[in-house]
Amino acid sequence: MPVDRELVLRSAAALLTRKATATMDEVAKTAGISRATLHRLFAGRDTLVRALEGLGIEECEAALDAARLDDGTAQEALRRLVKEIEPAAGLLSFLVTENQLFEGDEQNEGWARLDARIAALFRRGQESGEFRIDLTPAWLTDALYGLISSGAWAVMDGRVAAKDFPFMIVELLLGGTLRRVEP
Amino acid sequence: MPVDRELVLRSAAALLTRKATATMDEVAKTAGISRATLHRLFAGRDTLVRALEGLGIEECEAALDAARLDDGTAQEALRRLVKEIEPAAGLLSFLVTENQLFEGDEQNEGWARLDARIAALFRRGQESGEFRIDLTPAWLTDALYGLISSGAWAVMDGRVAAKDFPFMIVELLLGGTLRRVEP
DNA sequence: CGCCCGTGAGACATCAATGTCTCACATGGG
DNA sequence: CCCATGTGAGACATTGATGTCTCACGGGCG
Incomplete structure (x- = not known):
């Protein structure tokens, strides 16, 4: 079952809003997915922030x-x-x-x-x-x-x-x- | 000639104010001293920020x-x-x-x-x-x-x-x- | 039933910043 | 003049985050 990219983005927004220095690992965990999958959706922190x-x-x-x-x-x-x-x-x-x-x-x-x-x-x-x-x-x-x-x-x-x-x-x-x- | 700690602190303030992510190396260079000396004055970035x-x-x-x-x-x-x-x-x-x-x-x-x-x-x-x-x-x-x-x-x-x-x-x-x- | 696709888990290399150490130098005082 | 002190320069190890890869698992679909 494919991960909903939009949902992950919202989750990341909610987390980084509270803790701007959160790790990619924390972002992944908060979204309930693995770091690998997060990286498949957003190639790097920079890409995530741009999104x-x-x-x-x-x-x-x-x-x-x-x-x-x-x-x-x-x-x-x-x-x-x-x-x-x-x-x-x-x-x-x-x-x-x-x-x-x-x-x-x-x-x-x-x-x-x-x-x-x-x-x-x-x-x-x-x-x-x-x-x-x-x-x-x-x-x-x-x-x-x-x-x-x-x-x-x-x-x-x-x-x-x-x-x-x-x-x-x-x-x-x-x-x-x-x-x-x-x- | 001993380095003026207060002067270094002011210099760091001026730099970090403009670029909050500046490296300890950049802070040292901006202050016109070596990274070693900076570290003698402020043991680590955390100490510097506290100061x-x-x-x-x-x-x-x-x-x-x-x-x-x-x-x-x-x-x-x-x-x-x-x-x-x-x-x-x-x-x-x-x-x-x-x-x-x-x-x-x-x-x-x-x-x-x-x-x-x-x-x-x-x-x-x-x-x-x-x-x-x-x-x-x-x-x-x-x-x-x-x-x-x-x-x-x-x-x-x-x-x-x-x-x-x-x-x-x-x-x-x-x-x-x-x-x-x-x- | 068996195949495929996407995922999770983890190993591994990389990279940047940092902490630490050594050594040479020069500058000022005795 | 010689020595002590503080500094600059650089090597080296460490640490944390990140990029990358492999592999096994599991559910949906033919």
């Missing part, structure tokens, strides 16, 4: 699609975005860190596409007057990644409840820490 | 001291904090990632002290009515770390100017993305 990168980009783009970034106010779109991207947060965090390690090398163009789409959302918000214009879309995009990573780890380590994940990130990103004045 | 951890904690605590977290409004204190911690941002980012890798093991108590001091600042802001109370101090602390890391990388990769670092982080953390209504 995970593809999966992560795919899930993120699906989340962006589902969030319908062009609909309604930018604020609403951002709320939908964070909500939709939550399931991929852990994997995204892993991949961001992984990308920081490999310097210079050509990186998957998928990241550039994602960056562009998210930055475009922030720019739309600025042009519509919803968002302040003294913070660049590029920085806001980076900041969103950072908050998602922090949030994912805070949930994994049990410092905050998983159900609060979207709320925490969106509220901080949109409204900041300062208390609003009463209208 | 860097100590340095990072030391610098962060110095930054917190210099920021006088108990003086003035919490908002002002936070601005001072980010400004003072900027020089240690890269190292802090490296150490946060490093800490995520080692699971379970007892971690340096210094981190707990830092966390407590920063969380106390946010709590003070909440109690004084400056900060909103629907975001927990623990999450705000994690979020601050995340933003500092994102900011450090954005500067290192040249996506934003170094001089904007404190502004970007503080403005986003305090005010959020939404445009304020005119008073």
Whole structure:
């Protein structure tokens, strides 16, 4: 009975998300297969990480699609975005860190596409007057990644409840820490 | 002429901040010493990382001291904090990632002290009515770390100017993305 | 029933980073 | 001047992860 490659990939994602330095042997055991079979599916750790990168980009783009970034106010779109991207947060965090390690090398163009789409959302918000214009879309995009990573780890380590994940990130990103004045 | 251990440590911090996977050999070459001498100063990579951890904690605590977290409004204190911690941002980012890798093991108590001091600042802001109370101090602390890391990388990769670092982080953390209504 | 395909288990070689050791050198002090 | 100390250079063994190969097993299929 052939092993389901997709299932192995999901299993690897779940493991490496928690323990980025996990061995190929650990990945195999976690997936319930032998190291030999794992190597037949993914020729080396590098190939595996590339596959995970593809999966992560795919899930993120699906989340962006589902969030319908062009609909309604930018604020609403951002709320939908964070909500939709939550399931991929852990994997995204892993991949961001992984990308920081490999310097210079050509990186998957998928990241550039994602960056562009998210930055475009922030720019739309600025042009519509919803968002302040003294913070660049590029920085806001980076900041969103950072908050998602922090949030994912805070949930994994049990410092905050998983159900609060979207709320925490969106509220901080949109409204900041300062208390609003009463209208 | 004896090698200056402190200088080697700084050099290692600068290198590992940019390339977290750098070899002991690379660390030695960057410091301008031989691998043998490096090993005499720090017996193994683990020891080196521990020393860097100590340095990072030391610098962060110095930054917190210099920021006088108990003086003035919490908002002002936070601005001072980010400004003072900027020089240690890269190292802090490296150490946060490093800490995520080692699971379970007892971690340096210094981190707990830092966390407590920063969380106390946010709590003070909440109690004084400056900060909103629907975001927990623990999450705000994690979020601050995340933003500092994102900011450090954005500067290192040249996506934003170094001089904007404190502004970007503080403005986003305090005010959020939404445009304020005119008073 | 017997064959085939995919798998598991394990042996084995490889490779990179590291820990360890020796030895020569030079530099500064007695 | 000579010696002690700390360093650089390099050889060598070790360790852990990985790539590769063989072989036996077992279920599905003809």
